Amino acid sequence: MDTTADPAALLRSRSYLRLLVLATALGLPISAAAYGFLALVHLMQEWIYQDLPRGLGYDSTPTWWALPILTVAGVLVGLVIRYLPGRGGHVPADGLKVGGGATTPRELPGVFLAALAGLGLGVVLGPEAPLIALGGGLAVLALGRSARDRPTQVVGLVAAVGSFAALATLLGSPIVGAFLLMEAVGIGGPMLGIVLVPGLLASGIGSLIFIGLGKWSGLGTLSLAVPDLPAASSPDLAQLGWAVVIGVAGAVVGTGIHRLGRSVARVAAHRTIVVTTLVGIAMGVLVFGYAEVTGKPPEDVLFSGQDGLGPLLTNAGAYSVGTLVMLVACKGLAYALALGSFRGGPVFPGILIGAAGGLALSHLPGLPALAGAAMGIGALTVTMLRLPLTSVLLPGLLFGADGIVLTPVVIAAVVVAYVVVARFDAVGQPPARSASVGESRAARQAG
Numbered sequence: 001m002d003t004t005a006d007p008a009a010l011l012r013s014r015s016y017l018r019l020l021v022l023a024t025a026l027g028l029p030i031s032a033a034a035y036g037f038l039a040l041v042h043l044m045q046e047w048i049y050q051d052l053p054r055g056l057g058y059d060s061t062p063t064w065w066a067l068p069i070l071t072v073a074g075v076l077v078g079l080v081i082r083y084l085p086g087r088g089g090h091v092p093a094d095g096l097k098v099g100g101g102a103t104t105p106r107e108l109p110g111v112f113l114a115a116l117a118g119l120g121l122g123v124v125l126g127p128e129a130p131l132i133a134l135g136g137g138l139a140v141l142a143l144g145r146s147a148r149d150r151p152t153q154v155v156g157l158v159a160a161v162g163s164f165a166a167l168a169t170l171l172g173s174p175i176v177g178a179f180l181l182m183e184a185v186g187i188g189g190p191m192l193g194i195v196l197v198p199g200l201l202a203s204g205i206g207s208l209i210f211i212g213l214g215k216w217s218g219l220g221t222l223s224l225a226v227p228d229l230p231a232a233s234s235p236d237l238a239q240l241g242w243a244v245v246i247g248v249a250g251a252v253v254g255t256g257i258h259r260l261g262r263s264v265a266r267v268a269a270h271r272t273i274v275v276t277t278l279v280g281i282a283m284g285v286l287v288f289g290y291a292e293v294t295g296k297p298p299e300d301v302l303f304s305g306q307d308g309l310g311p312l313l314t315n316a317g318a319y320s321v322g323t324l325v326m327l328v329a330c331k332g333l334a335y336a337l338a339l340g341s342f343r344g345g346p347v348f349p350g351i352l353i354g355a356a357g358g359l360a361l362s363h364l365p366g367l368p369a370l371a372g373a374a375m376g377i378g379a380l381t382v383t384m385l386r387l388p389l390t391s392v393l394l395p396g397l398l399f400g401a402d403g404i405v406l407t408p409v410v411i412a413a414v415v416v417a418y419v420v421v422a423r424f425d426a427v428g429q430p431p432a433r434s435a436s437v438g439e440s441r442a443a444r445q446a447g
Contacts, residue, residue, distance in 0.1 A: 015154075016194075023161045023198040024205050026142060030135050030162050031206025034169035037116075037134065038127060044120030045303065063291040066122055066298055067284030073121035074280025077342050078273035080114040088114030089133045091268075092125060092346045093261035093339040096132075096184050096385055102159030103137030111137065114343040119304070124283060124334040125344025126304040128170055132181075135166025157195065164199030165206040172224055174203035176397055183387045225400045226310040229370065232402035235409045238366030243375055243409045246361065247416025250354060250379025253328070254417070255424050257336040257350075258384060264340025272341075279341045283334045290330040294323045301331045304344070305352030309398065312352065316359050316369050324360035328353055346384050351394065354380030374399060374406045375413035382414045383421050391418075 048069060053061045081088040086107025103111055115130035139162025140155060160181070168177035178200055268275040283301075291298040296319070299308055312319070319327075335349040358376025362369040374395040382391035391414045396403030403410075 019154075019157065019161075019198050020201060022142075022158065023202040026139055026161060027165050027202040027205030030138050030165040030202070031169045033138060034131050034135060034166040037112075037131065038170065041116065041119045041127060044116070045122060048121060049299070049302070061298065063298055064284075064288050066287040066302055067281065069121050070123065070280040070284040070287070071277060072280070073118055073123055073342075074277040075273065076117040076121075077114050077123075078276035080110055080117065081276070081343070082272045084110030084113065086110045088343040089130060090343075091265050091340065092129055092342070092344055093258065093265045096129060096180075096346060096387070102140045102155055103133045105137065105141045108134065108137045108141065111343070118338075118342045118344055122287075122302040123280075123342045123344060124301065124303065124305075124331060124338045124349050125342055126306065126346065126348035128167060128345035128347050130344060131166040131170055132163040135162035135164070136160065138162050138166075157198065160195060161198045161202045165202040168203035168206060171397070174200055174207060176393060177203055179393055180387065180390045183389050184385075224306070224397055226313055226398055228314055229399060229402055232370045232374075232399070232405045233368050234405060235371070239368070239371050239409045240412055242361070242367045242372065243412035244416050246358060246372065246375040247379045247413040248420055249357065249361075250376060250413065251383050251417040251420035251424065253332065253353070253357065254350065254380045254383025255421060257332050257339070257353075260333075260336035261339030264337055266340075268341045276341045279337045282337055286330045286334045290326055294326055296323060296327075300327055301334060304348040305331070306348045309352050309355060312355060312359070313370070313373060316362075316373075319356075319359065321360050321363050324356050327356045328360065331356070347381065347394075350380045350384045351377050351398070354378070370399070370402060371406055371409055374403065374410050378410040378414040379417040382418050386418075386421070388414050388418050 049061055049065065053065060077088065084107075086103065087110065089103070089107075089111040111130060111133045115127065115134075118125060119127055119130075136159030139158050142162075143150065143155070143158060164174070164177055164181060167181060168174040171177050171180070178196060181199065182196060264275065264279070287298045287301045290296065290301045300312070331349060332353050335353065338344065338349075339346060354376035355373040356376070357380070358367075358372030358374070359369055360372075361367055361376075362372035377395050377398070378391045381394055382388050385391065392407065392411055395410050396407060399406065
């Protein structure tokens with residue numbers, strides 16, 4: 001999108017009206033495709049980790065079960081990355097990439113298979129990044145051969161429309177998806193509305209597949225909100241003090257995860273299949289170790305954490321401090337390894353890790369459990385994504401009305417983590433080069 005163009009002229013142009021028509025047409029099929037992808041991942045996880053062990057005669061899933069499954073996942077994903085076009089999509093250790101070039105039709109199979117093999121077999125990553133890539137790629141595919149003759153900025157805008165529709169399906173809200181994508185893209189001013197309106201239109205029309213239209217019933221409204229949570233207490237000075245502590249802790253833990261992920265990514269770029277296989281084995285060992293030591297289900301460490309957040313929050317009293325610390329350590333390490341090698345999104349594992357860390361600290365005086373979890377989510381999310389508005393919005397989305405009550409302390413934790421991470425990022429960077437005395441004198445003479 002040409003940000004130097006006149007936004008008002010673009011808005012009045014016929015090409016923009018055609019784009020709105022295209023957004024209307026793309027909304028439903030892309031939302032349906034995104035829903036199908038999420039449903040397929042969920043069905044794979046249920047069959048592999050529940051139905052298959054029972055079919056083989058086990059009363060429950062053995063704690064070692066994830067080890068061979070994740071090893072297979074490593075081999076499959078490594079083969080897809082190595083041999084299919086597009087290398088399975090972007091590396092999640094690089095962050096939530098949006099607008100860096102649309103997924104081409106030729107790359108779609110690799111993105112789909114890498115995400116399906118990894119997420120479906122239990123890898124510790126989320127589905128949001130593959131959905132963004134798949135939604136954008138399907139939108140470009142809908143243009144057909146005409147995509148080759150269109151300006152790059154137009155193709156990019158069409159891809160953004162598809163990404164909006166796909167991500168809104170996951171988050172259950174076009175508005176929340178818009179916040180995340182627009183903050184990630186970093187477009188502001190008058191051009192913001194030009195890019196935002198087609199995406200909102202596509203995701204809004206796409207949401208009809210869930211809520212229905214007239215006599216046509218939908219599939220049911222999707223929501224990330226955790227039900228049956230205890231009421232949150234109003235913030236006080238003690239919680240504001242804890243916001244500083246959790247903000248710093250989230251920045252430290254998240255930075256460690258991120259840097260380890262980047263280190264793994266550098267090695268995986270040259271030895272893809274070997275690294276993904278070894279990471280699969282390592283994740284399986286972490287899952288097995290956590291389940292054996294704590295007696296808690298392996299699913300706490302497996303998967304993205306999207307479905308595990310509710311049980312963790314509603315049964316927080318059943319988790320000791322030691323168990324919560326081990327959950328943070330095992331899932332955090334598995335998350336870091338997966339960030340640099342597999343393909344998926346960086347959002348949801350960080351949410352569960354942040355919640356577990358906040359719950360562990362809530363065993364200390366002055367910090368209610370729900371407030372600790374909300375602040376942990378915000379602090380770790382902003383550390384991993386560098387998106388402060390989205391990081392404040394997510395706890396509100398997850399906790400509903402309680403999230404509104406907790407917003408002041410969540411904002412404080414997010415701001416602290418954001419500032420601390422900026423300081424961490426600056427460490428090790430070479431200082432700005434200052435001019436020598438001779439250079440300064442020559443510049444004055446030239447002036």
